[in-house]
Amino acid sequence: MIDSKLNAGFNTQLNKEFYSAYLYFAMSSYFSGINMDGFAKYMKDQAKEELEHAQKIYDYMILRRFNIKLERIEEPDSDFSNALNVIEKAYEHEKFVTSEIINLSELSKEVKDYMSEIFLEDMIMEQAEEEDKFFKIYERIKYHEDCSSMTERIDAEFKNQG
Numbered sequence: 291m292i293d294s295k296l297n298a299g300f301n302t303q304l305n306k307e308f309y310s311a312y313l314y315f316a317m318s319s320y321f322s323g324i325n326m327d328g329f330a331k332y333m334k335d336q337a338k339e340e341l342e343h344a345q346k347i348y349d350y351m352i353l354r355r356f357n358i359k360l361e362r363i364e365e366p367d368s369d370f371s372n373a374l375n376v377i378e379k380a381y382e383h384e385k386f387v388t389s390e391i392i393n394l395s396e397l398s399k400e401v402k403d404y405m406s407e408i409f410l411e412d413m414i415m416e417q418a419e420e421e422d423k424f425f426k427i428y429e430r431i432k433y434h435e436d437c438s439s440m441t442e443r444i445d446a447e448f449k450n451q452g
């Protein structure tokens with residue numbers, strides 16, 4: 291029998307991953323709108339990754355016979371001012387997601403659901419990479435704030451990636 295609080299927490303996390311995809315699609319479309327096609331592509335790839343996270347959680351929940359409840363997905367922020375602002379928001383969002391997963395992990399410990407604990411451990415480590423990814427881009431733009439060619443350069447790099 292799955293603990294009902296843990297079950298609810300997983301449903302919330304599932305929803306958050308879909309929300310993350312929504313948010314990154316919103317960011318991608320912002321970049322498309324200002325013709326920064328490299329950043330647009332990069333954020334679309336991030337959105338797809340979030341959908342993969344959602345599927346991973348979904349599959350785990352099915353495996354464990356959790357009760358899946360698909361909750362309403364919140365409308366994402368779409369008020370962006372420039373590349374730095376978008377990337378900073380993405381970074382802040384990933385830090386928030388990390389803290390949410392850590393809370394869920396603590397709950398799984400509390401209710402002694404060891405399988406969930408191990409599953410979430412993996413996700414927490416993945417968050418380290420998610421945070422690092424955006425932090426690096428953020429720093430590169432931030433420390434060249436006066437030099438708009440840096441965002442252009444990163445945009446070109448993203449355009450040329452796989």
Ligand code: MG
Pocket residue numbers: 307310339340343387
């Ligand atoms: Mg995610």
